[in-house]
Amino acid sequence: MFETLKPVGMDPILGLMAAFRADSREQKVDLGVGVYQDDRGRTPVMTSVKEAEAKLMELELTKSYQGIAGDPDYNARMLQLLFGADHSILSSGRVKTIQAPGGSGALRVGAEVIQRATPNAKLWVGVPTWPNHIPLLGSAGFEIKEYPYYNLATDEINSDAMMETLRQVPAGDMVLLHGCCHNPTGADLSHEQWDQIADLALERGFIPFIDTAYQGLGNGLNEDAYGMRMMADRLPELVIASSCSKNFGLYRERTGSITFIAENSQQVDIVASQAMSIARQIYSMPPAHGALLVSLILGDDQLRANWQAELEEVRLRIKSMRSLLTSSIQGNSAGVDFSHIEQQNGMFSFLGISSAQLERLREEFGIYIVSSTRVNLAGINSSNIGYISESMNTVLK
Numbered sequence: 396m397f398e399t400l401k402p403v404g405m406d407p408i409l410g411l412m413a414a415f416r417a418d419s420r421e422q423k424v425d426l427g428v429g430v431y432q433d434d435r436g437r438t439p440v441m442t443s444v445k446e447a448e449a450k451l452m453e454l455e456l457t458k459s460y461q462g463i464a465g466d467p468d469y470n471a472r473m474l475q476l477l478f479g480a481d482h483s484i485l486s487s488g489r490v491k492t493i494q495a496p497g498g499s500g501a502l503r504v505g506a507e508v509i510q511r512a513t514p515n516a517k518l519w520v521g522v523p524t525w526p527n528h529i530p531l532l533g534s535a536g537f538e539i540k541e542y543p544y545y546n547l548a549t550d551e552i553n554s555d556a557m558m559e560t561l562r563q564v565p566a567g568d569m570v571l572l573h574g575c576c577h578n579p580t581g582a583d584l585s586h587e588q589w590d591q592i593a594d595l596a597l598e599r600g601f602i603p604f605i606d607t608a609y610q611g612l613g614n615g616l617n618e619d620a621y622g623m624r625m626m627a628d629r630l631p632e633l634v635i636a637s638s639c640s641k642n643f644g645l646y647r648e649r650t651g652s653i654t655f656i657a658e659n660s661q662q663v664d665i666v667a668s669q670a671m672s673i674a675r676q677i678y679s680m681p682p683a684h685g686a687l688l689v690s691l692i693l694g695d696d697q698l699r700a701n702w703q704a705e706l707e708e709v710r711l712r713i714k715s716m717r718s719l720l721t722s723s724i725q726g727n728s729a730g731v732d733f734s735h736i737e738q739q740n741g742m743f744s745f746l747g748i749s750s751a752q753l754e755r756l757r758e759e760f761g762i763y764i765v766s767s768t769r770v771n772l773a774g775i776n777s778s779n780i781g782y783i784s785e786s787m788n789t790v791l792k
């Protein structure tokens with residue numbers, strides 16, 4: 396039977412990673428892959444995570460099945476992390492969180508639940524968005540529609556065009572929003588834009604589906620949660636997929652959660668039961684290890700303080716790499732303006748250079764960047780910034 400199958404092409408980012416690995420040049424630089432790297436180019440295990448792992452070794456008495464919703468402590472603590480301990484939604488009875496295999500698993504379970512509730516709902520995604528949103532959510536059955544998000548010519552959110560399109564979204568459709576640190580553009584909604592979208596959701600009757608994969612990497616744990624906290628205050632229904640891959644550095648442990656807010660507690664219980672039945676059909680139960688670590692960290696004052704300090708270091712390092720890159724290429728002889736890089740948030744921004752310039756960077760200098768010109772700012776460090784800016788200034792001439 397397998398002779399009927401055709402090979403599927405490699406994801407362009409994975410292809411770029413393979414080409415990078417095969418490149419024997421010593422000075423090569425990877426600005427493509429979407430993981431955090433420290434100043435030595437490593438993606439280390441956070442010290443707080445290591446401490447939690449040591450604690451878990453002592454505390455863990457069984458590897459028996461945990462249950463479809465995962466660890467109840469993790470779910471409760473994730474809710475507090477997302478909304479803040481004092482948010483009124485926590486005592487409203489209208490919210491439920493279920494552990495999921497990473498942000499991707501959370502997005503998929505959320506999408507399947509929405510499909511069951513409203514099979515004809517369309518999903519509106521900003522252009523551009525994280526490329527995997529389309530297959531991940533589209534294959535749950537959504538018809539995908541687009542709204543303009545980023546203007547490459549001005550390096551800003553295309554606010555007027557975005558609002559104009561969102562004003563046409565029919566009641567019952569879903570609108571995908573990035574909670575913070577927009578991937579791939581780094582351009583986040585301002586508080587005012589979040590408020591305007593909430594106004595439109597109330598007016599039109601569409602429902603936001605928020606993907607928050609970088610809480611704490613933009614402007615801080617609370618600041619990065621503005622949109623979802625405000626929407627949880629104002630809207631009757633909301634779906635939030637969250638990931639601990641980046642802010643806890645737990646990538647391969649597949650740790651995330653899917654959160655539903657419904658009009659009342661009976662409804663949210665039904666939604667949660669549907670989410671669990673979907674999880675049961677796909678993977679049965681989420682992996683435990685990462686969630687147990689997050690739960691231990693968030694439930695212990697000292698571990699939590701250590702983790703927050705480490706996360707803050709990550710956030711500030713990315714910010715300083717943004718400033719460093721901007722200042723070192725801003726004076727280029729072609730007069731190209733890169734000031735947006737310094738102002739944007741999270742790991743990614745578009746360089747906005749031509750594909751010929753991108754190719755020269757790869758071929759001549761061994762600097763690997765994905766074709767959209769999205770760069771991972773965390774791939775820059777004190778050892779390679781000189782080389783990157785020299786190479787950039789050469790190709791920009």
Ligand SMILES: Cc1ncc(COP(=O)(O)O)c(C=O)c1O
Nearest residue numbers: 497498499525578606608638640
């Ligand atoms: C915007 C966005 N959402 C979701 C994810 C998925 O994260 P996870 O690795 O936890 O599945 C990513 C990962 O890069 C992302 O950038």
